[in-house]
Amino acid sequence: MDPLTYARERLLAPAELDEGRIGAILGNALGGSVDLADLYFQYARQESFSLEEGAVKSGSHAIARGFGARVVAGERTGFAYSEEIGPAQVAEAVSMAGAIARRGEDAATPVAITAAAPAAPLYTGVDPIAGLTDGEKVALLGELDRIARALDPRVDKVMATLAGSFETVLIAASDGSLVADLRPLVRLNLSVVVEDQGRRESGSAGGGGRTGYACFRDQPHLTPEALAREAVRRALLNLEAVDAPAGTMDVVLGPGWPGVLLHEAIGHGLEGDFNRKGTSAFAGRMGERVAAPGCTVVDDGTLRDRRGSLTVDDEGTPTGRTVLIDDGILAGYLQDRHNARLMGVAPTGNGRRQGFAYLPLPRMTNTFMLPGAAAPEEVIASVADGLYAVHFAGGQVDITSGKFVFVANEAYRIRGGRIAEPVKDATLIGSGPECLTRVVMVGNDLRLDDGIGTCGKCGQSVPVGVGQPTLKITGLTVGGTR
Amino acid sequence: MEVDRDLAGAVEAALALAREGGADQAQAAAQGSVGLSATVRLGEPETLKHHRSRGLSLTVYRAGAKGYRSGTASTTDLSREALTATVEAALGLATRTDDDPCAGLPDADLLAIEQPDLQLAFPLDLDPQRALGEASACEAAALAVDPRLTNSEGASVSCHGARLVLGNTHGFLQGYATTRKGVSCTVVASANGTKERDGWYAASRDPADLTTPEAVGRIAGERTARRLGARRIATTRAPVCFDPDAAATLLGHFAGAASGTPLYRRTSFLAGTLDTPVFAPLVTIHDEAHRPRGLGSCPFDAEGVASRDRAVVEAGMLRGYFLDTYAARKLSTTTTGNCGGPHNLYIAPGTASLEELLRDMGRGLLVTDLMGQGVNLLTGDYSRGVAGFWIEGGAIAHPVHEVTVAANLKEMFRRIVAVGRDLEFRGATASPSLLIEEMTIAGA
Secondary structure, three states: OOHHHHHHHHHHHHHOOOHHHHHHHHHHHOOOOOOEEEEEEEEEEEEEEEEEOOEEEEEEEEEEEEEEEEEEEOOEEEEEEEOOOOHHHHHHHHHHHHOOOOOOOOOOOOOOOEEOOOOOOOOOOOOHHHOOOHHHHHHHHHHHHHHHHHHOOOEEEEEEEEEEEEEEEEEEEOOOEEEEEEEEEEEEEEEEEEEEOOEEEEEEEEEEEOOOOOHHHHOHHHOHHHHHHHHHHHHHHHHHOEOOOEEEEEEEEOOOHHHHHHHHHHHHHHEHHHHHOOOOOOOOOOOOEOOOOOOOEEEEOOOOOOOOOOOEOOOOOEOOEEEEEEOOEEOOOEOOHHHHHHHOOOOOOOEEOOOOOOOOEEOOOEEEEOOOOEOHHHHHHOOOEEEEEEEEEEEEEOOOOOEEEEEEEEEEEEEOOEEEEEEOOEEEEEEHHHHHHHEEEEEOOOEEOOOOEEEEEOOEEEEEEEEEOOEEEEEEEEEOOO | OOOOHHHHHHHHHHHHHHHHOOOOEEEEEEEEEEEEEEEEEOOEEEEEEEEEEEEEEEEEEEEEOOEEEEEEEEEOOOOHHHHHHHHHHHHHHOOOOOOEOOOOOOOHHHEOOOOOOOOOOOOOOOOHHHHHHHHHHHHHHHHOOOOOEEEEEEEEEEEEEEEEEEEEOOOOEEEEEEEEEEEEEEEEEEEOOEEEEEEEEEEEOOHHHOOOHHHHHHHHHHHHHOOOOOEOOOOEEEEEEEOHHHHHHHHHHHHHHOEHHHHHOOOOOOOOOOOOEOOOOOOOEEEEOOOOOOOOOOOEOOOOEEOOEEEEEEOOEEOOOEOOHHHHHHOOOOOOOOOOOOOEEEEOOOOEOHHHHHHHHOOEEEEEEEEOOOEOOOOOEEEEEEEEEEEEOOEEEEEEEEEEEEEEHHHHHHOEEEEEOOOOOOOOEEOOOEEEEEEEEEOO
16 A cells, blocks of 8 residues: 555554645644645554563553644744544644734635655555564563573673654645655564673673564574674673773774764754754854865765655655765755745655654754775774774764763773774763864775664654764874773 | 543543553543644744654553562553543453553652642643744844854744643542743854864743743854864863753662662662762752642642642752652662652852862863763663863863763762852753862763
């Protein structure tokens, strides 16, 4: 079934709503200073199973259904939402949201709502929750536990979670557009604790994407075997880790998930809202050099099956590939409809929201740097004394000062061009607009992360992806204790 | 207190359906909330959001040979059909989970019987124009503080009211209402091509108790302007003073590590430390569930267990953990009424002002802002990005940014050498300023 037919049946038909009624309600919001009115209908089903001490301790299931109504006039936005979907509730919400606009006296003209030609879906429209039986889901967790314990006698605790969700969204706007999307998302995570002579350390691994649970059987890097090995390896490594150094040094970042650097150091700073308002450290710097030559950074929501991908964003705009930094020069911002209109540019398909109870904001999808020419070994060999960071626990940025942090939770000293002892978790801190100007080597080994990223902004969480090749950055501050 | 009838009806229906479906025990919680938030930016209304939300979550237990099997399901639709589907989903999950001897409802004799009057709900004004007017006054007061405050992320006023009803198959059925009004403001200062932002907020149960929007704005403006001219400092070891908001994050890490789940999993650096000196002797920490008008107050916890006031740290000695029923059974002890976490958690204030703490410190770092997730509760290892002020001769020398502070929380807690008197509740967790003897500061 095509997404629009499915979404109509799931969201509109039970609520006695159709294009005609929606068009009439949206028409009532228009006039005066109103630029845009839209309705976002959502039905989300989520489940998760958790394992610890070798047993499946809990299972949960949640259904969230509702809609959000937005009316935009100039820089003003009015918003109301409800968990009850029906003609009266939708009309009331649109009227409440519309109260922010200065309204004219013009008679309401219904909006002619017509389904847009659908964008080709980037992921399956099949609900992952129905893809395996509960017994098979539980068995997957049991397998993770057995494999992790068998890998090393020092493994003391294994905690694992399998989660899946399926969202149906339908977006109708006052420009007459009607777009639907069916969004699967799965994730498998485990965390292990190891103990050796009284010292306890942990390690974790996980992955997933916008696909079915079958990825945990079919994709070699996401199987229970692969994830368990990775978590146990990290935990055992932490048993050997020594205190991290403190101070400024050359840092080599490994490929893949360390791309969280790009997400924090520049990605947030290039979101349209902060640049329209002039609160970003990158505001007004379009066309200027913000990174070293050889650094090209893109945000691409069109990658098949990936956690950060969307066929259409939460305003119904098809996602795309936006070049943020082109060979070191600032080239693009990420836009939703509201900020694009106010800045006089086209939306880039980056209008995203956590759900119907939240307003859309410009957000990243999959953000990564394109590969360069250097072999990764060559990059490490070039460092006399520094840090090699290969896995991170997440980051944060102050978009105004540009200062950002990220926590390395698998890192090693580099001494004389060779990887030396592992070091404990440490925060790395830098300045977004300066950091990428100090990228002196770009590896040829671009990798994307395994599907574990969640980005927070203004109290809203959305799934994202990151990636990069091996990078060498001079003069980054490492927040250890030695 | 009167229990909301619609919510109570949904809770009772869900419990009855669960029993009919074969549950041996069940708990249901229903919540409804209404609210408004208004944001003004650069003097113009920017957003006006109306909130109206509700939902029910249900946990069922089925008896097995070695304990209960549990399943949890939630819904935002409280119709009979949706409740039936939710109960079926929970019961289905409870056939897939394993027997757990520690699972199940709290013992009946621990449930709250009487509700103290905690004064948690007050009349709310949900008029959008008045909210926009207050936000506007707040932002204007902030921008008036200093001519270098040239931009704004806006000021917001939010008003929320919530009703909660909790019931279980021991016959417990109680509810309470809460209100909260908040005002916040974030502005941007710029000078010499650099920009800094900061802000301030206030929140209270009774709108009449709330700091005025103008006062919140002035503090937001002062905090932002004073950050201009920040620079890095050289890597060093030095005393570090955490201002009240920064210190409250340390208290949050303590609460995380002293909570049931990481304790029974032995993934906390505080596992097995009860009745040992965890903090310096000058530190006493209270958790008060029944603080009148408290932002973390509640008559009973998320399992219906009677909550109470207690000292969790007395003169540095750890006297209690934050446990729910499950974790308590895993640890062979009794729940502390902390399902859902601490209530109003605070460090008892000392006698010195922040200025006096800085004078005592002489030379070191005052931390006012923290970034990132560099806290490992298994090992206690701590490394976070900070901004603040370098202190020389007991007074502020210049603002500092792009540095980190690192140590181990075990060591930091024991090396608290002074506690300020500047305790103020703007949330459920509050601390006065704290002076830590020494940490590693990584910078230029």
